[in-house]
Amino acid sequence: MTAYRPDRRPGLSRQPGESPVGVILALGAALAYGLSDFVGGVASRRSSPWPVAVMCAVGGLLGAVVIAAATTGDPSGADLAWGALAGVGSGLGGAFLYRGFAEGRMGVVAPVSGVGAAVLPVAVALATGERPGALVWWGVAAALPGIWLVSREPGPQRQLAAGIADGALAGAGFGLLFAAIGQVPDGAGYWPLAVAQAVGAVSVVAVATLLRSTWWPRTGVEVGGGLLAGVLATLAALGFLLSTQTGLLTVAAVLTSLYPAVTVLLAAALLRERIGRGQAAGLAFCAVCVALVAAG
Numbered sequence: 001m002t003a004y005r006p007d008r009r010p011g012l013s014r015q016p017g018e019s020p021v022g023v024i025l026a027l028g029a030a031l032a033y034g035l036s037d038f039v040g041g042v043a044s045r046r047s048s049p050w051p052v053a054v055m056c057a058v059g060g061l062l063g064a065v066v067i068a069a070a071t072t073g074d075p076s077g078a079d080l081a082w083g084a085l086a087g088v089g090s091g092l093g094g095a096f097l098y099r100g101f102a103e104g105r106m107g108v109v110a111p112v113s114g115v116g117a118a119v120l121p122v123a124v125a126l127a128t129g130e131r132p133g134a135l136v137w138w139g140v141a142a143a144l145p146g147i148w149l150v151s152r153e154p155g156p157q158r159q160l161a162a163g164i165a166d167g168a169l170a171g172a173g174f175g176l177l178f179a180a181i182g183q184v185p186d187g188a189g190y191w192p193l194a195v196a197q198a199v200g201a202v203s204v205v206a207v208a209t210l211l212r213s214t215w216w217p218r219t220g221v222e223v224g225g226g227l228l229a230g231v232l233a234t235l236a237a238l239g240f241l242l243s244t245q246t247g248l249l250t251v252a253a254v255l256t257s258l259y260p261a262v263t264v265l266l267a268a269a270l271l272r273e274r275i276g277r278g279q280a281a282g283l284a285f286c287a288v289c290v291a292l293v294a295a296g
Contacts, residue, residue: 022252023251028236029240030236030259030262037260041101046225048102059228062230083184085180087196089172090237103163110263112164112167112168112170115171120178121252125182139254143289178249179253180196
């Protein structure tokens with residue numbers, strides 16, 4: 001398999017709205033991440049989040065190695081280093097996301113992580129010279145009330161929902177993943193992605209050990225659910241990487257970070273999780289964010 005990727009580094013010589021292909025790839029990445037999180041979240045609820053996170057990283061590594069071995073590329077040491085840094089974010093993001101799913105509702109934890117995941121890469125993109133249009137800025141602004149509304153439990157007390165802290169930590173991890181992998185140039189191939197998945201697995205094990213949590217998988221649910229989630233996550237990361245190489249990192253990060261919409265809808269349809277009015281309004285703000293960023 002040989003993928004066409006024009007030879008340039010992300011963020012250089014790009015104009016807002018330059019590539020509709022980048023938008024499509026980013027939305028595809030959001031779909032794959034949403035499916036991955038739902039599969040991993042269900043497995044975490046039925047067993048334990050840390051073994052599922054480890055197997056997710058292993059499945060992602062296997063998928064990334066297959067992709068990298070089947071394509072051409074010439075990564076430098078810096079490219080592999082970016083991949084390693086992305087792996088730290090990937091491992092931490094996935095682990096805390098699954099822990100949040102095990103403790104709270106997917107319809108709350110996932111959106112919190114999604115908005116958090118967009119902040120760091122947007123900041124990096126601006127620092128490296130990207131200048132999105134006004135509509136993109138309005139889209140980013142629409143995400144702020146969205147996160148506030150969707151993070152509140154329905155009911156008269158309106159307390160913060162369970163799993164909010166884990167969702168925020170997951171968002172920080174995914175933001176690091178997006179910001180770092182977005183720096184990999186077109187000609188590097190996909191070995192940096194494989195490095196990211198390998199480092200992600202080590203990161204999960206290290207954090208679980210520090211927290212004195214059991215991480216070794218023992219059940220079929222942990223192994224099967226984790227592996228499937230990992231393969232889907234690799235496809236998502238591949239879509240995001242290609243999106244950053246054909247368009248703006250800002251647009252790719254914000255659109256990919258809307259993966260929680262998929263997770264929330266699946267949780268509502270299959271797990272019968274209730275979406276309150278305030279949370280529905282928050283999801284509407286997220287939808288506005290997508291439309292504005294895509295238009296910009």
